[in-house]
Amino acid sequence: TGCGSGDDDGTESGEPKRGGRLSYAINVETSSLDPAFCGVQSFDRCAPIFGTLLRYDLEKKEFVGQMAESFESTDGKTWTLKLRPNVTFSDGTPFDAEAVVFNWDRIKDPKTLSPSLRIAQDMTWAVTDPQTVTVTLEKANYQLPWALVRGLSAIGSPAGIQKAGANVSNSPVGAGPFVLKKWTRNSQLELERNPNYFETGLPYLDELVIKVIGPDDQRLNALRSGEIDVNWSLLTKDARTIEAEGGYEIYRVPLVGGTGLQFNLNDPVVRDEGLRKAMLMAFDSAQINNAVYPGDEPVDAFLRPDAPERDDALGKFPDKNLAEAQRLFDDYLARTGKSSETVTFTCYAGLPALEQVAQLIQSQMQQIKGLTFKIDAVDGASLSVASNKREFQTIMGATLSQEMDRLYEVFHSEGSLNVMSYSNPTVDEALELTRSSDDKDAVTKAYQTVVGELSKDGPLRTWRYQTGHLYVNEDVKGIVVAGTNSGASAYFQYAWMD
Amino acid sequence: MNVRALSRHASSVARFFILLFLVTVAVFLLLELIPGSPVDAILPPDATPEQVAAARAQYGLDQPIWERYLSWIGGVLQGDFGRSYQTGLSVAETIAERAPVSLELAFLSILVALAISIPVGVWSAYRPGGLLDRVSTFTISATLATPAFVLGILLVYLFGVQLGILPILGWTPFSEDPVEHIQRLILPVLTLAAGECVLFTRLLKGDMMATLQQDHVLSARARGLPTWRILLRHALRQSSFSLVTVSGVVIGRLIGGTVLVEAIFSLPGMGTMVITAIHSRDYIVVQAMVLLTAVVYLLINTAVDVTYPLLDPRVRKVRTS
């Protein structure tokens, strides 16, 4: 594949101007700028500093080279990473095959505690020449390029990493368009132009400031008051408001999956098919969206209707049908000899929107007579503990991602993120095919199967099709949008201020 | 200084350290009660068993609690507060970076609160039932009933969005841009000060009213001294004991974190740090913070004790209760 800088520039009007300071707001702080953590945890903070080896072009729907020139394979097992010549890190050291291998080795070392370890686990690599790294897999995986957009994408200067020692999370040295000026955690990250950035003339901006503003409406306020130029959001209703106000460009990135109600299929109660079906039939995503996410479509299957990977013939979430739900539940009671049942729902505390959703789900579930649906609201850390240890009956969980390949880890019976303990041979098989096949149509077909099965089985019931949004002040041009694990972001080296 | 005084000093120093010891032990035990361990919060959901083992070893979580306490306290005694599990940063540095923000916020809001409540309190005490008194009583109740998160959001909406005259979020260090620094402080300081004003005005008014009934105030009036002079020079100082005491407690509390306000205004203070730390089970940060707040509290309390005799020469030394 070819590389390209500023492919999208042509769509913007006017001549790019150099200079200026752009402020961008997101909702949570990241804990680390260690390149070994970057790929998974924070695209927004890391991409400007380290760049990404590859970029997924949302328009062309294909991978393009970014920091690297290309990443190609013929059999899905052996991959060749070609680097660009004469790229240097901001500390002057060369961005070469050694550097890539150094970073990846670090990730593979359990002591680094890198969240990308799972991705690197099955890979082996070797430096072929200063511009080439050869990667070998045991099993073919044509989805591997995603790893170079995400988990393994950030390459930091080995010299910089060694020098920083224990402080590595705070002193990133990359070859990306910007260099770190100052990081005030929980407040803002200030970046300035990397003068040695390899794409000549870029970035346009002198400075990029990334602010952390938790509440959605505070971010909107900040956008309106001019405090920030670009706002991150997941809320369709805000997009509508902002659109109506005018003066802003809105970018949308459709995401795969969303936040939903997950069942623990190992749980002696919830594993019961009939009970689960009853609950799925009581679920009313339209109500949730109307109340909490006005403007969002009701969800009837795992993927949005226009997704090519969705084929309604293969399966949809069961329609809401209270009578049937009650019948199934009564059946369940009769079968188990119980007179009532209690199901606990572990969810986030302290986030109003999610609390409201939880309460709505509770009221929907409790329309089934005899079913008590208990809310157990806990903080984020407790929630992830419960999830990781599979100590829950039902839980509020997310499978937010831009890429379909994520489904492998979440729903394959061996998947590392399969907290639901979901196991379906058809799904397993289809997921394996998505990796082993080079045939795009076959892969799409396989995903259609997966989506259909998931929708039928409902180990996870989402309530809205999530979309990442960027609200961008009209004066900001040249936004190249990227999908991330948490929504939309941008490659800011192409952005400029009018 | 005689032996008695020396031994009194020694005992108060001893009390100081015993308290710190108790506080640190208590926080260790309390954190132990919370479900989940730092490892759960640090590692990704798909962490491998090797990673879990590595993490436990790295943070010493495989040791019993008392050993962890000892090694922590040993580090602290040598000035080493450890590194955050979550961010890998030196805890001391992190605190050093954030403490100034919290300190400035705390002191400024106390100053603003005092600047408002002293005149209001003094005048309401002088003219109880007067216009100012009534207006302030009403405002006080209203402010009491408006939690910081509501007030802060209202202020942001009013000044930042509707009027557009003040920046609403974030922090600019003084060294970078003093004007912006001040501008960004205004709303958070006002939000915090509003809450404290309430208490201060009440306390001062109460004590002041008692003082104003004393003969010496009457006597100063009978000497024809101007009202303001009587109020400020003859009555205020001895009426400010509760005010000073409470200011001390409040400063201590504010320095420990003004979580809500920090969250609303995205300020890099210690409050958000602590909350994040607790939520991510980053105990080492929490412990350092608790230790720090306790030290600050105790020091401020001592400072307050020292202030009493300055306020009223009749008091030699009031023992902190």
Added chain:
Amino acid sequence: MAGSGTAHLRDQEDVVLSVRNLIVEYAGRRGERVFAVSDVSFDARRGETIGLVGESGCGKSSVARAIMQLPAPTSGSIRLDGVEVAGLTGSALRRQRRKLQMIFQDPISSLNPLRKVKDIIGEGLRIHGGLSRVDIESRTQAMIERVGLDPATAAERRPHEFSGGQCQRISIARAMVLDPEVLICDEPVSALDVSVQAQIMNLLEEMKERYQLTMLFIAHDLAVVKNLSDRIVVMYLGKVCEVGTSDDLFASPAHPYTRALAQSIPEPDPEAPIQEAALSGDLPSPLNPPTGCRFRTRCPLAQEVCEAEEPQVREVRPGRFAACHFPLDASAGVPHLAEHAVA
């Protein structure tokens, strides 16, 4: 004087209260010692009223409280009916308290503002037990009546509904309901109006006769002390100056301090000549009392010996005891008082 000594103690068998070598010291602010009472002795016979006078801060209240063991004195002996009270603690002390009661200076602050009068008066009976509720009630009522309060309404009210004089009556009732042998009155009328003062003094006199009370009566108003007492002890800075019978003590003082006190008494008589200030300066600090005679710093008659040597209480005239190196003789009386006394 301002000296020590026990020459004035009597040795009859009807001595009910005997205070010997009483010393009271307090811890001062910076760990210094306040020498509030330094070696004071006196005694009281059954039915006798001992008056204790002196300037403010000379230790009158300290003596009273030491006798009450509130708090216990630093050292010294206090015998009540021959029983040593000093050093008693706990229930042994509480038993003796029945015999020894006290009335305080401030009638209002010595009554719990939030309790009913009948509870205040009956409290002692309840503490010492052995009585049924009905008995307590009836005794309380009787005592309320005896001190001149309206038994119908007073019992249910609280102290703040009463005037100072009435409060003092309640205090007296509270002390008398236990039927004590010795009553200590620490300035019981100082806070009262003249008109009420007379009522209370008459009441005390009445009580004393009725119950054969032995009283220690403290006041700074010499006329008041004189009126109620049989024998007066003059104190100065923690020590005894002079002891004598009340009728002639002020008319012919033997101690220069007593004379100064007597000269300062204002008489409600426009014809009485105004005396030059009898004493100059202030009471020295009890933290650091003068050596020798404690009065010497203000005494017009002071000589070197007064600094070097502490005078002991001795009988300077029959029935008159003074601690002074240079006691005045009987003819050096206070003119206006002597005149009236003769008249």
Added chain:
Amino acid sequence: MSTDARPKVGDAATTTEPRPAGNLLEVESLRVWFDTPRGLVRAVDGVDLTLRRGETLGIVGESGSGKSVLSRAIMKILAPNAHVLPGSHIRLNDVDLATVNPKQNRHLWGVDLSMVFQDPMTSLTPVLPVGKQLTETLRYHLKLDKGAAYTEAVRLLRLVGIAEPEKRFHQYPHNLSGGMRQRVTIALAISCSPKLLIADEPTTALDVTVQHQILNLLADLQEKSHMSMILITHDLGVVAGRTDAIAVMYAGRVVETAPTPRLFANMRHPYTRALIDAIPKVSLPSHTRLASIPGRPPVVIDPPPGCGFAPRCPSAQQRCLEQTPVLEPDPDAPVHSTACFFPLGTPEGRAARERNIAAGVTAAGTPVASEVVV
């Protein structure tokens, strides 16, 4: 008027000037009521007084009789809940104080009028050194500079008999004894050479010996500077030898007023008499039964009609319960006024008293024992 031209207290040069004559202070039907939760307190309820230049007036009365309120009304430092009723007049130097505006008022205080309070322990500001309090007043009223104020303050401290004034200057009130504090308050009061000094029970809180010193000091200062003085006390013994005239107050009213010698020689009001009789005297033998006044000092909240003393008065008749006697000059001696229908030493008085003794009870229902009545 230029303050510099005023004679300074204690200046030797001024002590030989003759006494100016005439009335300095005239109080006319003064009524001060307080609005309190329990009702209207008629603290001062129709008081008439005059004070001649250079003279001393003693005001005597029991606690709560309105002495302090009277003096505070003259000083215009009443509590906010006080209400001076219309028709009340206080004239100082023929100026009606009600007409003085607040600004001039400032200079009335300290310069024309000043006051010594009852309790020396509480009437000095505890947080300022005593010298500071003196110089503050001096600088404010007399516009002295720092140095001059200091010199003057030290002079005043010495004048009131404080040893080592330079050292005491820097001390706080709590470092001084009660007597010294009262001296300081006196120094403060006379610092701007007032024309009228009101001493409200200046010695009640002090010991006999100190009381004696302070009273002598006041007399001395007054003598030297021709101040007029009002000496308030509840102790007739204090005023006996030190005043030119005496007003006896009861329940917010003046019940008897006369030049001091005449009052003592010729008491008209039964209350004055009773007050004297109730005081224990050193000159009397011990255990003398005191002639106490029955009942208790009156409550001045919404008082019933009639003479306030009637319920306690051994001469009380039906009329005393129904009508309120006004202060009327004695026909024989106009300087002597009494507010009584049955004054002592008159035939009506004697008759009334005898009638009551015969009945054993007064018209108000108070028992009268013959022995009590002198």
Added chain:
Amino acid sequence: MTEIVQQRTSPDTPLAPALAGATEVGPVRRRRRRRDIGAAFGVIWIGLVVLAAITADWLPLRDPNEVTDAFSAPPSGEYLLGTDAIGRDVLSRIVHGARISMAVAIGATSIALVIGVSLGMVAGYFRGAVDSIISMFVNFMLAFPPLIFLIALVTALQPGLVTLVVALALLGVPNFARVARANTIAFADREFVTAAKALGAGPLRILTRELLVNVILPVMSLALVVMATLVVAEGSLSFLGVGIPPPAPSWGGMLAAGRESLSEHPLLVLIPALFFFLTVFAFNRLGDWARGRVGRESSI
């Protein structure tokens, strides 16, 4: 001896006309009346709130957790105070929420009061070593950052009403202990305590019979202020996610839930805030009134 018969109306005194012309008496009266009215308002309002809390289940109200399809509806005949973001009746939630708000305010305050006053009185009466130990405890509690304490405790013990009340009560103890100690010290020096000792009363008797009544009055006025603060604190805790878990209605929870849509649906914040305000105001009025009473009592 006779008492003076108090006659409240006296025909011969020109009371009414004199006052009619008076200008200074009015404000004083008005102020007092205002205070009494304030206290009356306080009693009535808090009475109503408590009554509502107790009888919430029997009142003709919707189920506070019943979700309808009228989301964030403005007040109307059907929903008197409108509905919240997920269509629940705000009025009903306010009434039921009073239960938690009052339980927190009154429950935590009472527990804190009982423990704090006992500690404070014992410390203040015995002084010495007992005092040192208790003061140490009080200082310890004060030195510990309250928020950390709360979050840690609530997280450890599972959020819920009981946990919250216990945690807030523990935090309140030092304040009550301080006030009780200070007042005990002040009163222990008063002569009536000495008098009780002179009668032979032991420490327990003195503490309970003589001191408690006197100490409790100033403590009560603190308690009213503390209650007011706790009503608000419960709300702030919801913000941090350690409040009462949903869907149980609480005023603080309602306020916190509404905060993110303040600009769209201000009523969702303003209505609970108004109830907050009225309740805090009522507690304050009561506090003022109690303080006034205490002042009157002790000034006599």
